[in-house]
Amino acid sequence: MRIRLLPFGSRNASGLLSGPGRLISRLRFMLMLVLAGTGSLAQAQGLLPTNIQTNGTVNTTLRSGSTQYVGGSFSELTYRLPNLAQVAAATGAANLTFPTTNGTVVKVIPDGVGGFYIGGSFTQIGGVAKTNLAHVLANNGVDVAFGPNPNGSVEALVLVGTATSGTLYVGGSFTQLNGIGRTYLGALNASTGATITGFNPAPNSTVYALTLSGGLLYAGGSFSIIGGLNQQYLAALNPTTGAVSRSANPNSTVQALTEDGSGGVFAGGSFTTLGYPIDRLALMNPGTGALNLAFPTSNGTVTKVIPDGAGGWYVAGSFTQLGGVAKTNLAHVLANNSVDAAFSPEPNGAVEALALNGSTLYVGGSFTQLNTTARQYLGALNASTGATVAGFNPAPSSTVYALAMSGGVLYAGGNFGTIGGQSQRYVAALHPTTGAVSRTASPNGGVYALAADGSGGVFAGGAFASMGYQIERLAQVNTGTGALNLAFPTSNGTVTKVIPDGAGGWYVAGSFTQIGGVAKTNLAHVLANNSVDAAFSPEPNGAVEALVLNGSTLYVGGSFTQLNSVGRTYLGALDATTGATISGFNPAPNSTVHAMATDGTTLYVGGSFSTISSTPRNRAAALTLATGSLTGFNPNVNSTVQAFALEGSTVYLGGSFTTIGGQARSYIGAANAADGSVTSFNPGASSTVQELLREGTTLYVAGS
Numbered sequence: 001m002r003i004r005l006l007p008f009g010s011r012n013a014s015g016l017l018s019g020p021g022r023l024i025s026r027l028r029f030m031l032m033l034v035l036a037g038t039g040s041l042a043q044a045q046g047l048l049p050t051n052i053q054t055n056g057t058v059n060t061t062l063r064s065g066s067t068q069y070v071g072g073s074f075s076e077l078t079y080r081l082p083n084l085a086q087v088a089a090a091t092g093a094a095n096l097t098f099p100t101t102n103g104t105v106v107k108v109i110p111d112g113v114g115g116f117y118i119g120g121s122f123t124q125i126g127g128v129a130k131t132n133l134a135h136v137l138a139n140n141g142v143d144v145a146f147g148p149n150p151n152g153s154v155e156a157l158v159l160v161g162t163a164t165s166g167t168l169y170v171g172g173s174f175t176q177l178n179g180i181g182r183t184y185l186g187a188l189n190a191s192t193g194a195t196i197t198g199f200n201p202a203p204n205s206t207v208y209a210l211t212l213s214g215g216l217l218y219a220g221g222s223f224s225i226i227g228g229l230n231q232q233y234l235a236a237l238n239p240t241t242g243a244v245s246r247s248a249n250p251n252s253t254v255q256a257l258t259e260d261g262s263g264g265v266f267a268g269g270s271f272t273t274l275g276y277p278i279d280r281l282a283l284m285n286p287g288t289g290a291l292n293l294a295f296p297t298s299n300g301t302v303t304k305v306i307p308d309g310a311g312g313w314y315v316a317g318s319f320t321q322l323g324g325v326a327k328t329n330l331a332h333v334l335a336n337n338s339v340d341a342a343f344s345p346e347p348n349g350a351v352e353a354l355a356l357n358g359s360t361l362y363v364g365g366s367f368t369q370l371n372t373t374a375r376q377y378l379g380a381l382n383a384s385t386g387a388t389v390a391g392f393n394p395a396p397s398s399t400v401y402a403l404a405m406s407g408g409v410l411y412a413g414g415n416f417g418t419i420g421g422q423s424q425r426y427v428a429a430l431h432p433t434t435g436a437v438s439r440t441a442s443p444n445g446g447v448y449a450l451a452a453d454g455s456g457g458v459f460a461g462g463a464f465a466s467m468g469y470q471i472e473r474l475a476q477v478n479t480g481t482g483a484l485n486l487a488f489p490t491s492n493g494t495v496t497k498v499i500p501d502g503a504g505g506w507y508v509a510g511s512f513t514q515i516g517g518v519a520k521t522n523l524a525h526v527l528a529n530n531s532v533d534a535a536f537s538p539e540p541n542g543a544v545e546a547l548v549l550n551g552s553t554l555y556v557g558g559s560f561t562q563l564n565s566v567g568r569t570y571l572g573a574l575d576a577t578t579g580a581t582i583s584g585f586n587p588a589p590n591s592t593v594h595a596m597a598t599d600g601t602t603l604y605v606g607g608s609f610s611t612i613s614s615t616p617r618n619r620a621a622a623l624t625l626a627t628g629s630l631t632g633f634n635p636n637v638n639s640t641v642q643a644f645a646l647e648g649s650t651v652y653l654g655g656s657f658t659t660i661g662g663q664a665r666s667y668i669g670a671a672n673a674a675d676g677s678v679t680s681f682n683p684g685a686s687s688t689v690q691e692l693l694r695e696g697t698t699l700y701v702a703g704s
Contacts, residue, residue: 056074154170209257210257247276303351314331328346401446402450403450411427441467446464491508508526571612
């Protein structure tokens with residue numbers, strides 16, 4: 001029977017065809033009924049077979065013999081093959097009998113005997129219940145006996161051998177195969193699907209890629225540990241035991257692997273760098289950058305590594321193992337990369353710094369023992385045996401972070417304030433044998449790095465903002481160069497006044513019991529050679545606040561009541577050479593003297609007293625040097641006088657007062673030298689004035 005297909009007419013408003021199209025539509029309806037009655041077509045879209053579909057409307061279809069014609073508004077006609085299809089390489093034709101799945105297929109590999117292994121995320125294949133992994137036989141049937149049933153998706157497959165006698169490696173997001181624990185990676189008998197017991201590297205996250213190359217199984221994914229080792233994102237495994245061989249690691253996930261034909265692999269993923277996982281300690285060739293993969297690693301932080309001079313290394317930090325050998329915080333690695341078992345000083349705290357000098361290894365850190373011998377933060381060891389060196393024990397007061405040898409001196413830096421029994425902050429220069437401290441400049445904050453400067457000194461780095469010498473309460477500075485006289489004696493207490501002795505030496509006053517290590521109470525004489533005058537010992541029994549030298553007489557004021565055990569309340573005179581008390585001078589003010597000044601004939605005295613020589617004088621008075629008698633100087637100050645400065649007939653006063661002679665003068669003022677009457681000088685300081693100094697026409701004022 002022949003049928004001629006005519007063009008369709010247009011549709012009317014009700015959507016029905018009109019004109020010739022209506023006739024053809026009726027004819028087509030009759031044809032469809034006839035064809036449907038033959039049973040030769042299935043009941044699919046436009047009477048197409050069930051596995052064929054179009055992307056648009058089918059308006060007409062016609063079978064002629066073994067050929068079916070289809071017409072409509074579609075642009076594609078495809079086979080319906082959900083998630084899995086086999087296509088002939090030569091013709092492009094689909095294998096319509098190959099089983100499909102009800103979920104995502106991620107990986108398909110041949111089984112070596114005409115079939116295939118299928119991995120993904122599904123629960124059925126070809127209508128057979130199979131979870132995430134299946135074996136399709138050469139006849140396109142699903143292998144019912146093969147059922148490892150991973151409990152998570154399968155992302156990667158590799159077959160060694162064939163389905164009849166091989167091993168199938170499986171990677172993905174599962175944690176079980178055949179109900180047996182296998183986290184993310186496992187091996188199966190390729191024929192039965194049974195789990196192979198000896199292979200279980202157990203990565204700690206998903207495996208996305210697998211490939212075999214050079215006799216190794218490479219795995220890629222999002223893991224950071226595999227085979228019990230830190231090996232990130234990519235690992236080379238023994239295909240029998242699952243043991244990990246050290247290999248380069250990327251810095252992010254590996255999602256694709258393929259062998260490179262020379263025993264290595266190409267890796268693809270989201271990484272940007274590729275390197276080796278090295279636990280806290282690595283040895284690199286400085287020329288090539290190649291890593292020494294045999295060098296031992298550490299199970300804790302490594303802070304310092306120095307060469308031993310014989311091809312090996314001393315390694316320091318905070319760890320309990322090195323190269324799998326028990327070593328606490330300090331170890332010796334020999335030239336053959338083995339750990340020196342005999343070297344075991346076992347510091348009981350972290351080691352931060354090392355310095356080697358001949359056969360001696362200096363060690364700094366936060367420990368308090370070496371070889372169970374007390375060594376606080378710094379010690380010396382026999383570089384060969386690790387035994388503690390007995391004669392070296394400077395015992396700093398806190399952690400040592402840096403050590404350096406330079407110019408035959410051992411420099412130590414850290415957070416300490418004392419070392420070798422001396423006040424020496426943050427950095428110290430030590431004798432390498434005895435540990436004796438040489439005075440050196442100190443910063444105002446911690447020192448964490450030291451390096452020899454090539455000329456006998458060191459470069460120092462740390463958290464400091466200034467560098468200077470630690471001088472206890474007394475220092476001599478060259479006003480031209482700013483250089484310190486490091487030989488000048490220091491004091492163990494407050495120094496309030498220093499005046500020259502006229503012969504290159506100095507009188508030093510204050511509140512102390514030692515100066516330059518010599519026992520001296522509150523007043524001492526330092527000779528021109530920087531030594532303390534042992535014969536000069538007036539020993540005031542209270543603090544000395546003021547000194548004036550006039551010829552061979554030293555006038556002394558303060559809060560004492562005795563000089564040389566002789567009663568002298570707050571003011572006295574001494575022989576400037578011997579320190580003996582001068583008997584004829586004893587004005588005896590009734591309270592502390594804080595300030596004195598002289599013009600060569602008159603001694604001006606200020607303080608907190610209200611009488612002197614049994615005469616009322618509020619906080620300021622004047623005595624003739626010849627007789628010690630009071631003058632008419634009586635400025636009548638209402639609070640303590642702390643300082644004087646003289647200029648001709650004017651006496652400048654500073655202190656905590658607010659009036660002089662009944663007139664308002666805030667902390668600073670001036671009086672007539674003869675009678676103490678107040679002058680017009682009134683700069684008005686905002687708080688106590690403690691020191692005055694006149695140079696030329698300028699008056700310098702200091703205070704709070």
